[in-house]
Amino acid sequence: MKLINKNINVITMKYPSSWHKALWREGLVSGNGKIGANVYGGTKRESVLINHSALWTGAECNPLPDISRSLTKTRQAMDNRDFNTxxxxxxxxxxxxxxxxxxxxxxxxxxxxxxxxxxxxxSDYLRAVNMETGEVSSQFREKDVWVKKDLFVSRKDDMILLRIQADKPFLDAVFSLDVPTATDSSDKTYQYVKEHSRTEIDSNIIIYKSLNTNKKPYGAVVKIESADGDIKNIENRINVNCASDILIKIKVFVNVCPDKDKLKFENNSYEYYLNRHIPLHSALYHSAELNLFENNDLSNEELMLNAYSGKSPNELIEKLWRYGRYLFISGSSKDGFPFSMYGLWCGDYKAVWSHNMANENIQMMYWHTNIGNLEELNKALLEYYISRLDSFKECAKKLYGCNGIFIPAGTTPNMPLPCQLVPVIINWTGAAGWLAQHYYKYYSYTGDTEYLHSVVLPFMKAVADFYEDFIVFDENGHIKIYPSVSPENSPLNFIPKDNADMAHPMTSAVNSTMDLAIIKELFTNLIELCVEHNIYGEKLKIWENIVNSIPEYGVNKDGAVREWQNDNFEDRYYHRHLSHIYPVFPGDEITTNDDIVSAFEKAVDLRDISAQTGWSQAHMASIYARLNRGDEAMECLNNLVRSCMQTNFFTLHNDWRRMDLSLEMDSAAPIQLDASMGYVNAVQEMILYSSKKLIKLLPALSDNMQRGKITGWRFEGGIIDMEWNIPKNEFEVELTANKTFNATLELSAFCADNVICNSKNIISKNGKTVEVKLTKGDKLILGNSERFTNVQEI
Incomplete structure (x- = not known):
C-alpha cells in the first residue's frame, strides 16, 4: 500500500469535512469533465456524491411573448427622464x-x-487530492494498521473507481447507494426524486434508478469486488467482511434507461484503469506549468493560517493556481457543458446561483484558458451558446424587435430564454457582446480558420446584427445605448436613502461605459477579421461608422472614469461589479501606455472593500495586474483567501464569519468556483500579458514573487517559457511562434537595461520595449543569465 506522497501537486487536509448538514461543501473532488465525485465524511462513515454534467432539473421551456413594442415605451420614458418607470x-x-x-x-x-x-x-488522519492523477485519497491508522482509500473518475473509461485497502484483512464495511441527502428535507425536488427512486441488489451489484423532474430516467450502478473479503447482500445493502482490499466500480446513466450490456464491468484492477486515465488527465494538467520555488508540504489548513497572519506564502499561491486548473480540467470537457459555478460537485437541490451567468461569472471561469494552454476546453462554452442561437434570435426579436441575438444573462442547459424577470437582467444587452470576446480570442490563439467560419464569425455577426438595430444616434452623431445596464450596479442618485443596501433599485441608464466598450471591441474585432478574410464587405462602412461614433470615456469629479457616460447618472462606489473597467480588463483597449488609464485606476481604487465578493476580489486582482500594480493584485488575492475560501480551497461568494473583507449575506455563503478560476487568471496576468500587438513580461510581480518559472504558457502567437530571479538579477524568456507574429515586447524594469538576445527577430529596442517579428517556427530568446555572456547585447 502506497501512502499519500506530499508534493507541490498534492493538496492535503488534516481535518475531515465539517460543514454542518452540508458535508459535501468541504469534500475533496475528482472528475473527468462529465462525471463528478465529491468525497466527504470521516474514518467510520464516508460518502461519495456522484454527479453528471447533463443532469439538470427544469420545467418545459414555454414560448416567449412578443413585447417588442415595450422598447419604444421604455425609451420614451427615459427621454422624459422618468427612469424609475x-x-x-x-x-x-x-x-x-x-x-x-x-x-x-x-x-x-x-x-x-x-x-x-x-x-x-x-491517528495520523490525512486526506488529499493528487492533482497530477485526479485521485482523492484519505488515510489513517487504526492502532497498528494503516487504512487508505483512493478514488478517481476515469477520463478513458467514463467510470468512478474506488479502492479501500488495509494492512490486514480486518475491514468490515457496509455499502449502499442512496438518494443524496437534502439540507432541506421538505424541498419539492428532493421529495419527487425520493418518491421515484428504486434500488436493486444483484449479487455484488447495486442498481440505483430515479426520475428527473422532467420524467427522464437516471441512476448509477455499483459493483463491489474483494479478493479476500466475504461479500453478502442484505436488503438494499452490500456487506464486505474480513477484507484487506475492496474495489468499487461505478457507472452512471443520464436521460436514458440503463442498458445492461453497457453496464457490465470488466474484471480489471484499479491500477489498470488508473494507467489508462492518467495520460489523458495529465496532458491537460501539465499543459502549462508554474514554479514559485517554495514547497514545505504544508496542509491546506496550515497554508491558510499563514495567509490569515499576513501574506499568502508562495506555496499557497502556486497550489491555488494548480488547484483552480485542476478543478476546471476535472469539471469540464470540450464536448460537454460549460464549467458551472459548482463544477460537478453540487450537493444542493436548489443551489444558489448555480445557473450559467454571463454578466461576469461564466466569463471569469474561462479567462485563464488561453494563456494557460487550455484553449480547446473553450469549445464547451462556445458550443453551448452557438447551439442555442435560434432561441437567442427569438429573444432579440420578441423582446426588442431587433435582428441578431439577445442572450439572457442567466441560462441553463434546458432554459435558453429569460428566466430571471428583473430589469437588471432583462434590460442588459451586453451578454452576447461580452461572450463574443471569447469567440474572437479562441480564434486568435488557435488560428482555426474552419472554426472561424463555421462558429466564430456567425456568432459575432449575429451580435453585430442586434446592435445595428438597437443602437440609435444622438443629435451629435454619437451612438446612444438605452436602456443600458452596468451589471449589477445602480447610479447613486437612484439609491433610496432609507434602503441604501437595496440590491438593484434602478439599473436602466444610458451609455454605460461597459456597453460602449463591448460595442467598440466587437466591431473593431469584426472589422479586422472581415478585412483579413475578405468577408462581410458590405458591412464594413456601417461598422466603421459605429466605432467612430462611440463617445470618449468621460471622467467624474473624483478623477475616476464614469460608470455611465451620461450626466443623469452619478457614480456609486459601493458595489462588487467592476463593469466600467472593461476597457482595461477583460478588454485590451486601454493599457498603461494610454493617458486615460489613470482614470480607470482611480475608479478601481475607489471601490469599497466591504462590498466585494470572492469573485470580485479575483476580478480586481486581474485589473491591478493590468495596471502593473502587483502588490495590490496580491492583496486582493490575499483578501480572497482570508475571507471567501474554505480549507478544501472551494471559493465562496462571500465571507460567513463577519471578517469585513466582503459583503455579508445573512442567508448563505454560496460556493462559487468562478473565483478559483479567477485566482488562476490573476496570477497569470501578474506574470504575462498578451494581446495581438503587445506582450508584457512580468508586468505585475508582487514583492513575494521574486523568483519563478513558467513553461508551456501561451501568447497569441505561440508558446512562451520564462524564468526569473530578481535578487540575482537573472531573467530568461523563450518565445516559439506558431504563426507570423509582429508585436511589442515590454520588459520588466529589473532586466530591461541589460537584456541580451540570440535572435535575428529583433527589429528594434527602446528602453523597456523590444519590437519583434516572428514567423511560424521561429524561436526568440532573450535574457541576461550566464548562457548569454558571449552573445552580442541588443
Missing amino acids: ANWILTNALTESGYNNERGYPLPLAELNMSFTGFTGF
Missing part, C-alpha cells in the same frame, strides 16, 4: 403576459454511503 416597462410587460419560465438546477445524482465497524479510534 422606464426601468420596469419591459419586465412588467413579460410578467403581465403570463410568461414565467423557470430555470433549472444541477441535480445531485446519487450518494454512495459506506460505514465501517470495528474501528476503535484513529
Whole structure:
C-alpha cells in the first residue's frame, strides 16, 4: 500500500469535512469533465456524491411573448427622464403576459454511503487530492494498521473507481447507494426524486434508478469486488467482511434507461484503469506549468493560517493556481457543458446561483484558458451558446424587435430564454457582446480558420446584427445605448436613502461605459477579421461608422472614469461589479501606455472593500495586474483567501464569519468556483500579458514573487517559457511562434537595461520595449543569465 506522497501537486487536509448538514461543501473532488465525485465524511462513515454534467432539473421551456413594442415605451420614458418607470416597462410587460419560465438546477445524482465497524479510534488522519492523477485519497491508522482509500473518475473509461485497502484483512464495511441527502428535507425536488427512486441488489451489484423532474430516467450502478473479503447482500445493502482490499466500480446513466450490456464491468484492477486515465488527465494538467520555488508540504489548513497572519506564502499561491486548473480540467470537457459555478460537485437541490451567468461569472471561469494552454476546453462554452442561437434570435426579436441575438444573462442547459424577470437582467444587452470576446480570442490563439467560419464569425455577426438595430444616434452623431445596464450596479442618485443596501433599485441608464466598450471591441474585432478574410464587405462602412461614433470615456469629479457616460447618472462606489473597467480588463483597449488609464485606476481604487465578493476580489486582482500594480493584485488575492475560501480551497461568494473583507449575506455563503478560476487568471496576468500587438513580461510581480518559472504558457502567437530571479538579477524568456507574429515586447524594469538576445527577430529596442517579428517556427530568446555572456547585447 502506497501512502499519500506530499508534493507541490498534492493538496492535503488534516481535518475531515465539517460543514454542518452540508458535508459535501468541504469534500475533496475528482472528475473527468462529465462525471463528478465529491468525497466527504470521516474514518467510520464516508460518502461519495456522484454527479453528471447533463443532469439538470427544469420545467418545459414555454414560448416567449412578443413585447417588442415595450422598447419604444421604455425609451420614451427615459427621454422624459422618468427612469424609475422606464426601468420596469419591459419586465412588467413579460410578467403581465403570463410568461414565467423557470430555470433549472444541477441535480445531485446519487450518494454512495459506506460505514465501517470495528474501528476503535484513529491517528495520523490525512486526506488529499493528487492533482497530477485526479485521485482523492484519505488515510489513517487504526492502532497498528494503516487504512487508505483512493478514488478517481476515469477520463478513458467514463467510470468512478474506488479502492479501500488495509494492512490486514480486518475491514468490515457496509455499502449502499442512496438518494443524496437534502439540507432541506421538505424541498419539492428532493421529495419527487425520493418518491421515484428504486434500488436493486444483484449479487455484488447495486442498481440505483430515479426520475428527473422532467420524467427522464437516471441512476448509477455499483459493483463491489474483494479478493479476500466475504461479500453478502442484505436488503438494499452490500456487506464486505474480513477484507484487506475492496474495489468499487461505478457507472452512471443520464436521460436514458440503463442498458445492461453497457453496464457490465470488466474484471480489471484499479491500477489498470488508473494507467489508462492518467495520460489523458495529465496532458491537460501539465499543459502549462508554474514554479514559485517554495514547497514545505504544508496542509491546506496550515497554508491558510499563514495567509490569515499576513501574506499568502508562495506555496499557497502556486497550489491555488494548480488547484483552480485542476478543478476546471476535472469539471469540464470540450464536448460537454460549460464549467458551472459548482463544477460537478453540487450537493444542493436548489443551489444558489448555480445557473450559467454571463454578466461576469461564466466569463471569469474561462479567462485563464488561453494563456494557460487550455484553449480547446473553450469549445464547451462556445458550443453551448452557438447551439442555442435560434432561441437567442427569438429573444432579440420578441423582446426588442431587433435582428441578431439577445442572450439572457442567466441560462441553463434546458432554459435558453429569460428566466430571471428583473430589469437588471432583462434590460442588459451586453451578454452576447461580452461572450463574443471569447469567440474572437479562441480564434486568435488557435488560428482555426474552419472554426472561424463555421462558429466564430456567425456568432459575432449575429451580435453585430442586434446592435445595428438597437443602437440609435444622438443629435451629435454619437451612438446612444438605452436602456443600458452596468451589471449589477445602480447610479447613486437612484439609491433610496432609507434602503441604501437595496440590491438593484434602478439599473436602466444610458451609455454605460461597459456597453460602449463591448460595442467598440466587437466591431473593431469584426472589422479586422472581415478585412483579413475578405468577408462581410458590405458591412464594413456601417461598422466603421459605429466605432467612430462611440463617445470618449468621460471622467467624474473624483478623477475616476464614469460608470455611465451620461450626466443623469452619478457614480456609486459601493458595489462588487467592476463593469466600467472593461476597457482595461477583460478588454485590451486601454493599457498603461494610454493617458486615460489613470482614470480607470482611480475608479478601481475607489471601490469599497466591504462590498466585494470572492469573485470580485479575483476580478480586481486581474485589473491591478493590468495596471502593473502587483502588490495590490496580491492583496486582493490575499483578501480572497482570508475571507471567501474554505480549507478544501472551494471559493465562496462571500465571507460567513463577519471578517469585513466582503459583503455579508445573512442567508448563505454560496460556493462559487468562478473565483478559483479567477485566482488562476490573476496570477497569470501578474506574470504575462498578451494581446495581438503587445506582450508584457512580468508586468505585475508582487514583492513575494521574486523568483519563478513558467513553461508551456501561451501568447497569441505561440508558446512562451520564462524564468526569473530578481535578487540575482537573472531573467530568461523563450518565445516559439506558431504563426507570423509582429508585436511589442515590454520588459520588466529589473532586466530591461541589460537584456541580451540570440535572435535575428529583433527589429528594434527602446528602453523597456523590444519590437519583434516572428514567423511560424521561429524561436526568440532573450535574457541576461550566464548562457548569454558571449552573445552580442541588443
